[in-house]
Amino acid sequence: MTAVVYIILEIIGYIFISIGTFFLLLASIGLIRMPDVYNRMQTATKATTLGALSVLVGIGLIDLWWLPKSLILAIFIVLTAPIGASALARASYKHGVKLWKGSVVDKYKDEKEED
Amino acid sequence: MKKALAIVLAILIFIVFALAFVKIPFGEKMSTYPHYYNPITNQTSNMSLPQHYLTYGKNDTGATNMVTAIVVDYRGFDTLGEVTVLFLASTGVGSLMYVENKVKKKVRRSNAVVETGSKLLFGFIILFGAYIFIHGHLTPGGGFPGGAVIASAFLLLYLAYPKFHAKHEKLSVSESIAGLTFVIVGLIGLIIAGYFLYNFLPFGLPTYLFSAGVIPLIYVAIGVKVGSELTAIVDSMMGVRE
C-alpha cells in the first residue's frame, strides 16, 4: 500500500518538475523576446520563481527526505527573488538604462530622491 | 607580433599536455589503481590509496563524508595551510587597501525593498551558513562554503546600508580566535598522542551530529574564520566610507 503511495507521489513530483522546467524555459525565451531590461526582468522573475518553486516541490515529493528542506528553500526563493529583481531594476534605472521606446508613462522620473 | 607569439605558445602548451593526458585513463574502476607503498615501514599495501580511504575512513575518522575526512583529518595539515592562505589574503588586502588619511566618500541611498529584505534575511542566512559548516562531516559542505555563506550575509548588509561598516577589530579578533582554536587543537593532539592534529575526541556514532571527534570543532573554527576573513576582504576593498 505504502509502495503505491510512494509511486503516486513520485509521479506527481515528476509532473511538478516538468511544469517547473517549462516555466524556466519560458523565462529564457522571455529574456530574448522582451525589448528592454525592465520587461525582461518581469518575465524572468516571475517565471523563474514559479519554475524553481515547482522543481523544489517536485524533488521533495520524489524523495520525502528532502521535503522539509525544499519547502524552506521555496520560502526563501519567494522572499529573495523579487527583492533581487527590484534591486536590479532600480540600479539599472539609476544607472541610466532607458525605458523601451514604446513605454507609455514614467512617473519615477519625477521623483527627486535625495542621494 | 605579441599575439602571434601568444597563440603559438598556447597551442604548444595545449599539444604538449594533450599528448600526456591522452594516455591517462578516464573513469576507470578503482580496482585498477596502483597500490600504495608505505615508505616508513617499507610495505606495499594490497589496495590503492582511495580504496583505503573509502574502506577504512569511517573507522579511522568517524566521519560519514569521505571528502571531509580527507580534508580535515587525513590531510588536515593542508587545510591548516589553506586557512593560512586565506588569512594571508585578508591580511594582504587589508594592508594594501589601508588608507592613512581617511577621505569620506559620498554614498548613494539604498533601495527600500532591499533594506527591509536584508534585515529579515540576515539572521536566517547566518543560520544557514552555520547549518552548512556544522554538518560538514555528514553532508556535502563544510567550513569553506559555510563561511562563504556567512560572509554573504554581511555582504547583504553592505548592499542594503551603504553606511554599514563591519568593525575591523571585531573581525580580526574573531579571525584570530578561530585560527588559534585550529592550531591549539593540533597542539593538544601533539601533547596527548604525539601527533600534531591528532583526532583525540571520541568518534561517536556515524551520521550523528556529535561524531567524528575534532572534525566538527575544526569546521566550526574554519567557518567562523572564513566568514570573518571574506567579510574583511570585502570591507577592505570597498575602501573608507562615510
Place this chain on the structure above:
Amino acid sequence: MIQYYYLGSIALIAIGMYIVIAKRNLIKIILGLDIMDTGVNLLFISIGYVKNATAPIENVPGPYVDPIPQALVLTAIVIGVSVMALALSIAIGIYKKTGTLELDEILGVKK
C-alpha cells in the same frame, strides 16, 4: 588507450595562457589567470572520476568516486580565490596611482 576527455580542460588552460600573454589590460589578465586555475581544477576533478559512481558520502550507496582529488581541489579553489583577491587589490592600487588599467599606458609604451 587514448582518452579525449581531458582535452577541454587543457584547452581552458591554453586559453587562459593566451589571454595572460596577449592581453594588455590588467583585469583581463587576472581573468585569464582565473580561467587557467579553473582549467586545472576541472582537470583534477575529472582524474578522480569513476564511471557510474556517486559522491563519497556513506549514506548513499556506492560505488564512489576517488575522494582525494575533490579534497585537493577544495584546497586549490580556496588558494585560487585568495590569489585573485590579492591580484584585484593590487590592480585597484595601480588604478589609484595611475588612473588606468591598460598596461601600455601605465608603462608609457608608444603604440
Place this chain on the structure above:
Amino acid sequence: MIRPVLLIALPLFFAFLSPIIGIWSKKGVRYLIIFATALNATLAGILLLEALQKPVFDIIGGFQPPLGIVLMVGPLGAIIAFIINLVAFAISIYNLKVEKEPIVRYSMLYLLLVMGSTGMVLTGDLFNLFVFLEVTSIASYGLAAYNKDKKGYLGAMKYVIIGSIGSTFVLLGIALIYSQLRTLNMLDIAARIGTMDPYVKIMAFTSLFLGFGVEAEMFPLNTWVPDAYDGAPHPISAAFASLPAKAGVFALARVIFTMFSFTNFLWFVVVMGLLTVFFGEIVAYTQKDLKRMLAYSSIGQMGMIIMGLGIGTTLAVEGAFYQMIAHALGKALLFIAAGFLIYAARSGKIEDMKGMARNPLIGIPLLIGALSIMGMPPFAGFYGKFFILMGGFSQGYYAIIALFLAASIVEVAYYARFIKIVFERGNESKVIRPDAATYVPLIILAIIIVVIGVYPKPILTVLQHVGTFIAGGA
C-alpha cells in the same frame, strides 16, 4: 627531542595571535615577531643536530604515510631550514626600521613568509609542498606591494601573474603524477616512479620544474625578480633573496633527486641553470640602480645553484648547497646594507652613493658580504663556487665551466665597481651613522659568513649527507 611540526605550528600560533596583541600595542607585535623568529631559529638548530643522527619523520594526524601527511627532515633540509630561520631572525631585527602603517599586518605577513618557506623545506608530501609554496608566494605578493607606490604595485603585479602561472604548472605536474600513481607522498612517488609512462613522467617533471623555477628565479620565469625586489620595502628584498628563493630551489632539488632521480635528463637542468646565470650576470652588469643590480646578481647566483644541482655529482651538489647557504647569508646582508645606503644617499642610483659606506659599522660587513658573494676565499661563497666548478670538471663539462668562469668574472667586475664607489673618498660630511636596528643584523650575518668561511668543517660535516640525498633519501 624536537618535533619539526613545531617550526610551522608555532609561527602560525604567533601570527594568529598578533592581531589580538596589535589592538593594544603595535610595538609588542614587532617584538613578538623577533621573538618568534629567534625561537624558530633555535628550534631549527636543535632539529639540525637531531637530523644529523638520522632523518626525522614527523607523522601528522597519526596516519601512516602516504595516508596522511608526513614531514621529512634530513640533514640537508634541516640545515636549509636553520639558515632560513637564522636569516629571518636577522631580518626581523631590521624590520624595526619599517615605519609605514599598517605595521601589524606587515609583521604577520613577514612571519607567515618565514613559516611558508620553512614548510616548503620540511614537508615530505607533494601537495603539501604546493600549499606551502602558495603560502609563501601570497605572503610575498602582499609584501612586495607593501610600499603602496607605483613601483611596488607594478612589481607585485608582475610577481602575481608569473607566480600564478607557476603554481598552475605545479598543480598540473601534481595532477599528472597523481593520475598515474594515485599517491602524493614523495617517497612513495619515488619508489614507484618507474612505473609511469615515460612521456607523462617527463611532462610531470618539466611542469614541476618550471613551477618551482618561479620561486627559484629560474630563467624564463624570472622577469618578476628585479621589479618585485626593487619595489618592495628593503627588509623584504633581503627576505626575498634568502627565504622563498632558497625554499624554491630546495623544492627543485627535491623534485630532481628525491622524487624523479633522473640521470639522463640532467643536462636540461644544467642548460636552464647556465641560461639563468648568463641572463642574471650580464644584465646586472648594465644596471645603474643598486637594488636592481643586486636582484639580477641574485638571479645569477640562483642559476649557479641550479647548475650545481644539474651537474649532479656529489661534489657539485655539495657546492650547490654551500652556495645556497652562502647566498642566503650574503645577499640578505647586502640588501640590508643597500637599504641603509639608499636611505643615506636618498637615491637608489649607485653613482649617488659615493663614500656612503665609510662608517665601519656598515663598511666592514658590506665588504665581507660582497667578497663572499663574489666567491673570494676565505669567505663562505668561495667553497660553493669552487665545489661546483670541481664537480663540473670531474664530469667533463669543460665548455660549461669556461662559461661559468666568464660569468663569475663579470660578477666580480660589477661588484668591484660598486665597492669602489661606496668606499670612495669625498663628501665625508654626508656619511651618517647607522642605528642599532641596521647594524646588529649586519654584524650577525657578517660574523656567520666569516665563521663558516674560515672554519667550514661543521657545514661540510652536514654536507657529507649529500650522497644519500642524491640517491633519493631524506
Place this chain on the structure above:
Amino acid sequence: MKKVSNANRFAYAFLAFIIVWCTLTFSPRIKPDQYLEEFIGGVVISLIAAALSYKHLSQRGLYNLSPKRIGWFFAYIPVFIWAMIKANFDVAYRVLSPKKPIKPGIVRIRTNLKNPAGKLALANSITLTPGTMTMQIIDDKYYIHWIYVQSEDEKEAGDIIKGEFEKYLKEVFE
C-alpha cells in the same frame, strides 16, 4: 505602535530560527536520539544567530504570533499562490504571442500599510503577480513597472495592482 522589549524581540528571533533549524534537519528517516543532538546544536546556533540579528529581524517581537495574524497569513497563502500561477500564464501569453502585447511604463501607487515588513510583503506580492514589478518604495509611494499599463491614475492603478493583497496584509502586519 508601542515599544517592545529587547527580550521579547530576542525570543521571537530565537523561535523563528529554531523552527527553521528543526525543519531543515528533520527527515522521516531520522532516529529520535539523533534528532535530539541536532536540536541541541540548533539551540546553540539559534542563540548566536538571534544575538546577532534580533534587532534587525522584527520590531514587534512575539506579538507577531497572535492567532489572528497567523490565521490571516494562512488565508493569504492560497490567494498569493493563485495570483502567482495567473502571473505565469500571463507571462506565457506575452512571451509566446507573436504580436508582443506589451505597453510598458512606470506608474505610482500609494498604500496605507505602515509596517516595513508589510510593505516588503506587498512589494514582493506585486512583483510576483501579473505584469507588475516593484522598483522602489519611498514612504507610502510605490513605483511600479507595469508591462501593460491600464491606468495612469494613482488610485485606479492601485486598485488594479494591489487587488486583494493589501486587505490581507493589513490584517497580518498591522
